Amino acid sequence: MTAEQNVPDEENARPAPEALKRFSHSARFPLFHELARRTFYKAVRKSRYWSRFEDVEDAWQHAISDAFVQKPHTFQCTPAMLADPMLFELAVLKYLNKVAFNKLNDTLTTTGKGFKNSPSFDAMLADNPDFDRLYHAHALYAPSTESIVEKSNLHKALNECLSKLTVLMRDTFNLKLAGYSDDTIKDLTQARTEAAVRRRVSEAKADLVKCVRMKSGEAV
Amino acid sequence: MTDVQRPDRNAAGDDEILAYVTGQLPGEQRAAFEARLAQDVRLRDEVEILVAAADIVTEQRVQSTADASYARAAATLGLPVPSVTPDEPRRLAPPPRSTWLARLTDWWNSHAGLVQPALVALLLVQSGVIVHYMTQADDSRAIDGEVIQLRGSAMSCNGVWLSPQPDVDLHALMSWVLQYGGSIVSGPDTRGRLRIDFPDQTSYQGFVQDSVARKLAGQIEQVAPCGGHDARQ
Numbered sequence: 001m002t003a004e005q006n007v008p009d010e011e012n013a014r015p016a017p018e019a020l021k022r023f024s025h026s027a028r029f030p031l032f033h034e035l036a037r038r039t040f041y042k043a044v045r046k047s048r049y050w051s052r053f054e055d056v057e058d059a060w061q062h063a064i065s066d067a068f069v070q071k072p073h074t075f076q077c078t079p080a081m082l083a084d085p086m087l088f089e090l091a092v093l094k095y096l097n098k099v100a101f102n103k104l105n106d107t108l109t110t111t112g113k114g115f116k117n118s119p120s121f122d123a124m125l126a127d128n129p130d131f132d133r134l135y136h137a138h139a140l141y142a143p144s145t146e147s148i149v150e151k152s153n154l155h156k157a158l159n160e161c162l163s164k165l166t167v168l169m170r171d172t173f174n175l176k177l178a179g180y181s182d183d184t185i186k187d188l189t190q191a192r193t194e195a196a197v198r199r200r201v202s203e204a205k206a207d208l209v210k211c212v213r214m215k216s217g218e219a220v
Numbered sequence: 221m222t223d224v225q226r227p228d229r230n231a232a233g234d235d236e237i238l239a240y241v242t243g244q245l246p247g248e249q250r251a252a253f254e255a256r257l258a259q260d261v262r263l264r265d266e267v268e269i270l271v272a273a274a275d276i277v278t279e280q281r282v283q284s285t286a287d288a289s290y291a292r293a294a295a296t297l298g299l300p301v302p303s304v305t306p307d308e309p310r311r312l313a314p315p316p317r318s319t320w321l322a323r324l325t326d327w328w329n330s331h332a333g334l335v336q337p338a339l340v341a342l343l344l345v346q347s348g349v350i351v352h353y354m355t356q357a358d359d360s361r362a363i364d365g366e367v368i369q370l371r372g373s374a375m376s377c378n379g380v381w382l383s384p385q386p387d388v389d390l391h392a393l394m395s396w397v398l399q400y401g402g403s404i405v406s407g408p409d410t411r412g413r414l415r416i417d418f419p420d421q422t423s424y425q426g427f428v429q430d431s432v433a434r435k436l437a438g439q440i441e442q443v444a445p446c447g448g449h450d451a452r453q
Contacts, residue, residue, distance in 0.1 A: 024299070025297075025299065029299075030290055033290050033293055034286050034290065037282070037286070038282055038286075041278060041279075041282045045274075045278055050242060051243065053278070053281060057285070060289070061292055064296055065296045068297055069296060069297065154268075154269070155272060155275075155276060158269070158272055158276055162273065173273075174277045176238055176242070177238070177241070177273060177274040178242075178274075178277060178278075178281065201238065202235060205237075205270070208270075209266050209269055209270075212269050213265075
C-alpha cells in the first residue's frame with residue numbers, strides 16, 4: 001500500500017504539510033520519534049508478534065518517509081490540533097502508526113506470514129480499547145489491573161531466569177526469539193555448527209521454562 | 221539492511237514451539253499446532269512464557285536500536301544525522317582482530333595442544349637445573365674437589381679440619397682458637413669436624429703444635445687449599 005488516507009473526525013480538517021515540516025525540525029522531534037516508535041513496536045508485539053524485527057523497522061521508516069517527505073499533504077488536522085501541541089503530536093503518532101501498520105500488513109501478506117483475517121488498523125482500534133489507550137498514553141500501555149499484575153510477575157520471573165543463563169546461551173536464545181535462522185545465529189555467535197546452536201537454544205528454552213514455572217510455584 | 225541482519229525464513233528443523241512463537245511455522249503445521257494448543261494447557265503456558273520472553277527481547281532491541289533508527293529517519297528528513305553504534309546482532313560478533321597481541325592470541329589458541337605440553341616440559345627441566353645449582357653453588361666453595369660449608373668468612377690458605385673431643389668444653393675450644401687469631405669458618409660437617417682458618421702460617425703452626433690441642437681436639441687434619449695436600453696430625 002502506498003497511499004494512506006487520514007480520515008479526520010471533523011469536517012474542517014485540512015492538510016498541514018508546513019506544520020509537519022516545522023514539527024520534524026523541532027527540538028521535540030527526536031523524543032517524539034522514540035516514543036512513537038516504541039508505541040508502534042508494542043502494538044506490533046501485541047497483534048503481529050510473529051513479525052520480523054527488520055520488517056517492523058522497515059515499516060516504521062516507510063511511515064516516516066511517507067508522512068513527512070513523500071506525501072505530507074495526506075496528513076490532515078484540525079485547527080484545534082494545530083493550536084494544541086499535545087493533540088497535534090497524538091494525531092501525528094496515530095497517523096504514523098496507521099501508515100506503518102498498513103505497510104507491515106503488506107509485507108506480511110507478501111511473505112506469506114499474514115493472516116486473512118488480520119484486522120485493519122482502524123478496526124483494530126475499534127475492537128480493542130487497549131490500543132486506543134496505548135496511543136493516547138504515548139506508549140503507556142494501559143491494560144486491566146489483573147493483567148498488569150500477571151504480566152509484571154511473569155516479566156519479573158523471566159528477567160531473573162534470563163539473567164541466570166550464560167551470556168552465550170542468552171544471546172543465542174534471544175537471536176532465536178528474534179526469528180534468526182540457525183545458520184545466521186551460528187555466524188553471529190561464532191558457534192562451530194548449527195547443531196551446537198540448536199542444542200544451546202533447546203537447553204536455554206528448557207532452563208527458562210523450568211525456571212519460570214518454579215518461580216511461579218508450579219510443579220515442573 | 222544487509223542480508224546477514226535479516227532473519228531467514230526457513231523454519232525447517234526448528235523447534236516447533238519456537239517456530240510458532242516466531243511465526244515461522246508453515247500454514248498447515250501452524251493450524252495443527254494451534255489445535256493442540258487449544259487443548260493442552262501446559263503447552264499454552266509454555267508458549268505464553270516464550271512470547272513474554274520475546275517481548276522482553278524485543279523491548280531490549282527496540283531500545284538498543286533507537287539511535288540507529290532515529291539516524292535513519294533523520295537522514296530521510298534531511299536532519300543532522302547523529303553518529304550511531306551498530307545494531308545489536310552485529311555487536312554480538314567480536315570485532316575484527318588486527319593487533320599483534322590479537323594475532324598472538326589466535327596463534328596460541330590454535331597451537332595450544334602442542335605449545336602447552338612443551339612449556340610444561342621446559343618448566344620441569346628448568347626447575348631441575350635450578351635445584352641442581354642451588355645445592356652446589358649457594359654458600360659453598362669447592363677446594364681441591366671438596367665441598368665445604370662456610371660460616372660467613374673467607375677461606376684462608378692456613379686452615380685445619382678439627383674433630384673436637386666428645387666431652388670438650390666449647391668455650392675452652394673457642395678461647396684456644398682465638399688465642400691464635402683463628403676462626404671457625406665452617407662445620408660441623410657430616411663427620412663432626414670444624415673448619416678453622418688462621419690469618420698466617422705462624423699462627424697456624426703455633427696452633428697445631430700447642431699441647432692444649434691434645435686435650436681439646438681428637439684429630440686435626442691440615443688442609444692445603446693453596447696447592448698442598450692434607451696432613452694429619
